[in-house]
Amino acid sequence: MRHLLTLFDLETVEIEAVLREAARLKADCLAGNREPLFPRFVQALLFEKPSLRTRVSFETAMVHLGGTTLYLGADVGWGKRETPADFSRVLSQYADVIVCRAKSHSTVEELAKYSTAPVINGLTDLSHPCQALADILTIQETFGDIKGRKLTFVGDGNNVSRSLALICAKLGMKFTLAAPASYELDEPWLNRIAEVCPGFEVEMTNDPVAAVKDAAAVYTDVWASMGQEAEEEKRRKDFAPFQVNFKLMESAPKDAIFLHCLPAKRGEEVTDEVMDSPQSAIVAQAGNRMHAQKGLLAWLLARRNEG
Numbered sequence: 477m478r479h480l481l482t483l484f485d486l487e488t489v490e491i492e493a494v495l496r497e498a499a500r501l502k503a504d505c506l507a508g509n510r511e512p513l514f515p516r517f518v519q520a521l522l523f524e525k526p527s528l529r530t531r532v533s534f535e536t537a538m539v540h541l542g543g544t545t546l547y548l549g550a551d552v553g554w555g556k557r558e559t560p561a562d563f564s565r566v567l568s569q570y571a572d573v574i575v576c577r578a579k580s581h582s583t584v585e586e587l588a589k590y591s592t593a594p595v596i597n598g599l600t601d602l603s604h605p606c607q608a609l610a611d612i613l614t615i616q617e618t619f620g621d622i623k624g625r626k627l628t629f630v631g632d633g634n635n636v637s638r639s640l641a642l643i644c645a646k647l648g649m650k651f652t653l654a655a656p657a658s659y660e661l662d663e664p665w666l667n668r669i670a671e672v673c674p675g676f677e678v679e680m681t682n683d684p685v686a687a688v689k690d691a692a693a694v695y696t697d698v699w700a701s702m703g704q705e706a707e708e709e710k711r712r713k714d715f716a717p718f719q720v721n722f723k724l725m726e727s728a729p730k731d732a733i734f735l736h737c738l739p740a741k742r743g744e745e746v747t748d749e750v751m752d753s754p755q756s757a758i759v760a761q762a763g764n765r766m767h768a769q770k771g772l773l774a775w776l777l778a779r780r781n782e783g
């Protein structure tokens with residue numbers, strides 16, 4: 477039985493297997509076949525923060541696979557009515573897989589510690605692994621072979637950019653973060669990546685123009701993540717020179733794609749012009765959340781009786 481809390485939980489060959497399964501199931505789905513690989517399986521979604529993409533893409537993926545979903549909000553009394561250990565042991569008696577979106581990463585760790593069903597991180601303050609899987613699927617669909625290509629993230633060293641840096645390292649892609657000083661990726665995370673991927677080419681810069689020059693994909697995310705609302709005003713000032721606009725995209729290769737995990741704050745981290753440009757792959761990227769997670773569910777559920 478395996479969990480996906482961060483992409484450190486998957487070896488490179490395992491990420492590649494999940495992506496292959498995702499691509500296979502996507503092709504089947506587009507051909508009109510929704511193979512019910514897991515009939516009557518039950519997926520629990522335990523969400524502490526709002527969501528459109530993650531919630532709906534997991535729900536639809538599970539319907540396609542033949543199972544069903546329980547969306548659990550605050551009313552289940554999570555963390556309030558009983559200990560996390562009791563909660564997790566009981567929930568995993570009913571659910572075959574648990575997807576959790578939590579304010580604090582330690583919450584998903586605690587859930588996984590006691591769960592007898594696989595736990596998938598549907599976003600925490602630390603990481604957003606399912607997003608990174610869908611993003612790589614999108615880059616693969618655009619360019620075919622991704623090895624040696626560069627993903628440039630213009631913005632905050634947050635949950636999304638951390639997960640992207642790690643998946644790039646695992647899959648042999650280069651990763652550059654263009655961020656204002658003090659918003660870069662944290663040392664402990666980079667050190668952990670360096671331990672498992674010694675040859676990783678990562679660059680940190682305060683110059684977005686130089687950063688996008690040889691990028692295959694230019695990526696951004698909101699400047700203030702959920703939970704950072706109090707810092708919004710300061711961040712708006714600090715990140716102002718890091719907006720992804722038409723001028724910045726002119727410095728990127730003509731065939732570079734633009735990616736955003738969404739939801740976007742149009743007019744802040746990215747302009748309408750870029751969001752709606754022919755280079756923008758944001759809609760396919762969001763659609764790929766469902767396909768990538770289907771691949772992940774199939775991979776994890778096939779291993780539910782292991783170890």
Ligand code: CP
Pocket residue numbers: 526527528529530531599607737738739
């Ligand atoms: N990208 C993403 O996770 O979107 P939601 O917050 O809508 O799930």
Ligand code: NVA
Pocket residue numbers: 599634635636697698700701702737738739
């Ligand atoms: N960094 C953003 C991603 C939302 C999908 C957040 O955590 O709010």
